[in-house]
Amino acid sequence: xxxxxxxxxxxxxxxxxxxxxxxxxxxxxxxxxxxxxxxxxxxxxxxxxxxxxxxxxxxxxxxxxxxxxxxxxxxxxxxxxxxxxxxxxxxxxxxxxxxxxxxxxxxxxxxxxxxxxxxxxxxxxxxxxxxxxxxxxxxxxxxxxxxxxxxxxxxxxxxxxxxxxxxxxxxxxxxxxxxxxxxxxxxxxxxxxxxxxxxxxxxxxxxxxxxxxxxxxxxxxxxxxxxxxxxxxxxxxxxxxxxxxxxxxxxxxxx
Amino acid sequence: xxxxxxxxxxxxxxxxxxxxxxxxxxxxxxxxxxxxxxxxxxxxxxxxxxxxxxxxxxxxxxxxxxxxxxxxxxxxxxxxxxxxxxxxxxxxxxxxxxxxxxxxxxxxxxxxxxxxxxxxxxxxxxxxxx
Numbered sequence: 536x537x538x539x540x541x542x543x544x545x546x547x548x549x550x551x552x553x554x555x556x557x558x559x560x561x562x563x564x565x566x567x568x569x570x571x572x573x574x575x576x577x578x579x580x581x582x583x584x585x586x587x588x589x590x591x592x593x594x595x596x597x598x599x600x601x602x603x604x605x606x607x608x609x610x611x612x613x614x615x616x617x618x619x620x621x622x623x624x625x626x627x628x629x630x631x632x633x634x635x636x637x638x639x640x641x642x643x644x645x646x647x648x649x650x651x652x653x654x655x656x657x658x659x660x661x662x663x664x665x666x667x668x669x670x671x672x673x674x675x676x677x678x679x680x681x682x683x684x685x686x687x688x689x690x691x692x693x694x695x696x697x698x699x700x701x702x703x704x705x706x707x708x709x710x711x712x713x714x715x716x717x718x719x720x721x722x723x724x725x726x727x728x729x730x731x732x733x734x735x736x737x738x739x740x741x742x743x744x745x746x747x748x749x750x751x752x753x754x755x756x757x758x759x760x761x762x763x764x765x766x767x768x769x770x771x772x773x774x775x776x777x778x779x780x781x782x783x784x785x786x787x788x789x790x
Numbered sequence: 791x792x793x794x795x796x797x798x799x800x801x802x803x804x805x806x807x808x809x810x811x812x813x814x815x816x817x818x819x820x821x822x823x824x825x826x827x828x829x830x831x832x833x834x835x836x837x838x839x840x841x842x843x844x845x846x847x848x849x850x851x852x853x854x855x856x857x858x859x860x861x862x863x864x865x866x867x868x869x870x871x872x873x874x875x876x877x878x879x880x881x882x883x884x885x886x887x888x889x890x891x892x893x894x895x896x897x898x899x900x901x902x903x904x905x906x907x908x909x910x911x912x913x914x915x916x917x918x919x920x
Binding site: 536566567569570571572573574576577578580581597598599600603604605 | 824825826827829830841842843844846847850865867868869870871872
């Protein structure tokens, strides 16, 4: 299909594309690589010139850096921060990349796990507070109902010590009639329930923000890994007879 | 103060990026194409410099949204080609987007050239929230 030296350059480029597609399912990865191979072949056939190496380098330069070519096959934090995504998959992918993709060692993995744990802790604490508010609201609603509709049960609960009301609260309640006490408890229940529901509603934004932060961290890790890997590859390639001359530069006016 | 070339190039790039997807849909509206032939049509019909690899993310996005359908076709000259064509919903969306695009053009020209396009006066640009 290609002269030997050209095949080497194409293989090297395809390998770089493949490494960018590590988190993509195997079948999609194969299909995408085949499509890019097809493009490279067609472009090479149509590229004028006598020098095979110059022709293939021009084709690859025109195609762009592998990161640009696969950009939408990978998760991007900035562009899709508001979109629905599979969060656990992101976290697992991030940890896998941290473990196998970047030479950060256990220190880097520790930082990543620490960040994830901190974010998870904040989320759990927030929703625990929201849940507590709702629980208090439900308890006060129940008490309000018992006080209003089942005064005998109320008195029995007080006598058994299940309900313990003392101090200024007891003094204040003694001044009110039973229906007023029930109404007061119902109002308190409403405030807590509204607070709990409000917290749950705001939690959507908190989740979105946290997801954005996680994606940003993951994206940063991926970019850092790519930079390091590219540098390592460049160092390794210095000994080979033919290689792409570093990253393919993008002309400023190109897409 | 004069703007820098970099400043200008960055804005031109951003501007083209937004429109390229629409242009791709436009090319696939009447005729199916594979990646390379699509690039050729785009670069030959408009003399602009196009980073060829950027076509594939766009095609992937359109495919994921069901706006294009694709099929592999064997080629006598080398590896098989993946052809893309706009689906009926893709065509419908393209028609809608073209109208929006025309409105944007008229908006820019209004600002730029004063009241040269009285036909568009009174029409409002629909802006949708996130």
